Amino acid sequence: MRKLITIVLVCFLGISGFAQIVTIQEKADNGKTRTVEMSGPKIVDINSSLEVDVNKREVLKAIELQYPQLKTQVELESKIDALQKALENQESIINILQSSMPSRDQQQTFFFQIDRFLMLVGQNSELRAQVNALYAEYDNVYGITGSQDLPAEAYIIQNLNNDLDKLVEDLNTSKPQAYSVSLLAFKKDPSGGDRVHVKNFDTYTERDYVTIDRWVTTLSEEQKKKLEDLRAKAEELNKSNATLFDELKQLFKANFPNLDCIGEVKDNLNDMLQDPQLAGPFTTDLKNISSKIYKDLGSLQVLIDLFNKNFDSWDVDTVFQAADALKNLKQEFESISISFDSFKRTAASIATLQTKADTLVTSFTGCYSALKDDYDNLTKALSLIVKRQSNFIKNKEIGKEVLKFTATTLPQKGFINLKGTGNRSNGDQLLIEVVLRFPASEDGMPEQIITLEEHLLTMQLIGIRSEVAVGMLLMNPNESSLDFEPERKFYFAPGASLLFKFGSRKSMTYNNIVDFGLGINFASPDLDTDGTPEFGVGIIATAIRDIISVGYGYNVTIDAPYWYFGVNLPFNFPGIPVNNVKTTPTN
Amino acid sequence: MNLKRTTIIPTDDPNLAKQLFQSFIEKEMLVLMIIIGDTDTIRTAMPTADSLAHKIYFNMERWVLWVRDYEVLRGTLEQKLAESPNTKDMDYDDIKCFSLSPIQDLADGVIQKNGVLDYVSLQQSFFKAQSDDIAFTNNPNT
Structure with missing residues (x-):
């Protein structure tokens, strides 16, 4: 069934001639570059840089599809743009061609410019056909050897200029509708989101430059406190986020x-x-x-x-x-x-x-x-x-810093440095949109925005990383190794683990749910319940975002091995028993 | 087909083919275009190439060699491609046209089998090859 759906989808996309406007290249810190699969989970490394390539032809197609009223105008603009680009160096080309003794430098310039001219002509099938026809026409008019006063390229450029003038006139008489195309990027995280700077497409300033550490091995007291404060603050903010407006309303009403x-x-x-x-x-x-x-x-x-x-x-x-x-x-x-x-x-x-x-x-x-x-x-x-x-x-809203382009003047590439997007965490998302914008028809009204294409990327530390985790463990000591009678089968003990985890760029389910971890655990159990914590060390495996853990360790204080498991739910479980400390009765 | 500035390389005599090719190579101040194969596309393109060979830019002559069989000059042409910086990594069997610069005989302006042979691409091929030898064909003070 899944195969059938895939085949149908591929056929549909093939028939409809659908292609992406945007392709994204991911550049990692080590210099490696890869193309982000747009049909896949679109996971990118949280510390990478992205190169966003914009396919103008697909922008034109998308505009024609979603806004057919603009078809003729966009086609005219596209032709004008192609001609203007090809004719960029026309004066220099003609001057050198008609010069009787061009210098070496002039010839070098000529060959560079004529190569660019022919390359640009070659890239546009309509223009190419036109230029081929003009070469043939030139042979007919001036003979196969041509005219010294008017070389073939000068003749072609003259004719193309006439066409350009006519196209511009046609565009002006057709009363073109004002529109623009922009590329936008937003970071989406649990607290809402933020604008993201795309070089070449907007003039936003980058946020704080933050590199997400791959190797986290310690959790200092200061960090712990900060983390606690931040967590409490985040909880408060998350809670207030939804209701803040209502609370302010209440204040207003009061x-x-x-x-x-x-x-x-x-x-x-x-x-x-x-x-x-x-x-x-x-x-x-x-x-x-x-x-x-x-x-x-x-x-x-x-x-x-x-x-x-x-x-x-x-x-x-x-x-x-x-x-x-x-x-x-x-x-x-x-x-x-x-x-x-x-x-x-x-x-x-x-x-x-x-x-x-x-x-x-x-x-x-x-x-x-x-x-x-x-x-x-x-x-x-x-x-x-x-x-x-x-x-x-x-x-x-789209800020005024977002640059506006026509379909033909859109830059080919935009660049996003994810490190410049400020604080972020595994699983935060990056939304990239190509939008068609029409100015407001009346003063005070918002502009009309049509999304031509959007992609939601997920940021993740890809590959191996380390994390520190703390949690409550339930320990089962090996009874034969104990020199006392255990009071129960399982004892509670706090533990801290140094875990090695793997970030996948292929599976969101793995990153968000499975999230295996393997590492070393340090625990401070009190198996003999004398009130003095012992020290245990062992190996640990975790899953489901550290909620479930299991491992095997050794209590070095009382020389006893133990196995353990942990269930670290993201909330406090009422009624968790604690180990009763033996008290010596006072006489 | 009235080709005035094109030489058709014989396919039945490899030695003669090589000698002919060599004789063109030895001519200086001549941009040489090599067209390989004998498909309908190539037959249609030959008059276009010949017509462009009549056009002279900065006093540099042009000529077209039509090598109808890939095998007849394989070794010689493969060597030319391998010796030239812009074509050294290209596969001879994927190429249907290229040009040689007038002095150093460097290959450039390659049109691959899936490329189009028209005024635009052929003219580009001639120009690319000519531009490779500007330093040798001009007095730096002029």
């Missing part, structure tokens, strides 16, 4: 202005307006100001309430809506504050209103101050969310 004080100010104002005793002193002007304040306070209440409700449904992509809402809120605050100042000034001139007005102004001032604090807190919380959103978008 700072939402309290609407109660606005209600109180509104009530006080309403009381004042409705008080028959104050109807006389209230001037029309003051009434208008008061009504406006009353109305604005109502609007503010609605605005805050709406903002609060809407905020629940906004996600990391729509934070800008919150920023807009907050901006509206600020405008409303300022408008009410100005109106109140005006109210205060006008009311101050009316003696009978003084007491009531003062009470109202005091309650408003307190409320305004509280609202202002809440607003400031909201702004701070929003800036955190916006920052979070920026980080989120930054890793996803």
Whole structure:
């Protein structure tokens, strides 16, 4: 069945003329180069450099396939590009050809340039046919011996120039659509990912230069502590990664202005307006100001309430809506504050209103101050969310540092130095994409991006490497070698192992799951349970990422061999018994 | 086929073939193109090669030798290929055309059996061979 699927797939790919845009060469530290099999698991050495070869012809095919509207334009551009390249040295070629006594250097230049011209012509079947036809035409026009004034190559170049002018004119009259092609690379790891610099294709700076050590033999105290800190930090970050945005949202919501004080100010104002005793002193002007304040306070209440409700449904992509809402809120605050100042000034001139007005102004001032604090807190919380959103978008979007090319001006090669991609671990991935980009049709809209091809490579230390592992072992001592009666069959003992492992470039299953290790184990058991740790040394074999281990060792303190196994689950197992230390009863 | 600047090497007399070849080798200031085999493709390409041999660049004459049988000059041609830096690793049986430089008689401009014989490739072959001897065919002060 598997064979049948393979045959069908091969036939399909053959018929459809499918080929890769990108081929990747891996250069190891020892200088060895290999082509990465794109149909295989695509595992590359974590410390290698990659040479990314871009096949322009396949880029053109992919564009035609995925975006047929561009076919004519891309074909024209391709012809123009081929002609422009071939005609690069045309002036020099013609000058030397028509020179009566060219020097040795000039002849050397001529032969170099004409060889390049014929080579480039030869690489393009259409152009080649055209040049062959022009040679034949030249023979017909000028005879087999040709013209001294106009040698064959000069005649051909003249004609090609005319064609080039016509092609450029055709392209311009066809109103070409703006597009560009880019090559991108991203590193994907458990914490998210990062952009990766591809030389010739972008101007990103490389990250910290990190070589992943192949031979790890010791784990210093400092490293242990650092590892623990890092692990704890990573766990915290991993946990917070998914929820950080929600937590920030909660923080934002916690700072939402309290609407109660606005209600109180509104009530006080309403009381004042409705008080028959104050109807006389209230001037029309003051009434208008008061009504406006009353109305604005109502609007503010609605605005805050709406903002609060809407905020629940906004996600990391729509934070800008919150920023807009907050901006509206600020405008409303300022408008009410100005109106109140005006109210205060006008009311101050009316003696009978003084007491009531003062009470109202005091309650408003307190409320305004509280609202202002809440607003400031909201702004701070929003800036955190916006920052979070920026980080989120930054890793996803194509930066301005990524260079844009047409299908014909794409560089032939790009280079990625994996050591320059910063910290990374076995199993981290590298995504390489060739994308077609169309500028936004309207201002403020994002550009349209179509992926033409993508490859996901896995980084791994290939070949033999060493690792240090620690874990709990269950030891079974050889009873006949003990000079005491063992309390049980298995004893727990902590152990550290120096393991030799092998990274495969053919099997992800092996690297990610099987992951055999073989090495030396050092353990500190307490088989006689006297409270003093003994020292044991042995050989160990591990599998499934060191979760399972088995080995044979010798307790050099009490001269007893033992075999052991270990199950190091990536979490604490509750209820693991510990060896009971014998205690001597005190008399 | 009216070939004016092409000599067809006899296939039935190896000694004569060798003498003829040698006589062309001894001529200086002549870029020599060797076309080997007698397939339809080669027959079609011969007038093209002959036509290009009429074209003279920087006063250097051109001539075409048509060796219709691979065996008739095998030893001589294999030796020429082996002596030339640009062709020393090439297999004679994979080649259907190459040119010899005018003074040192270095082989260059190889067109392999799977290559195309047309104006573009043949002209490139002539030019490559001529460029190998620029130092010997020109006064450095000119």
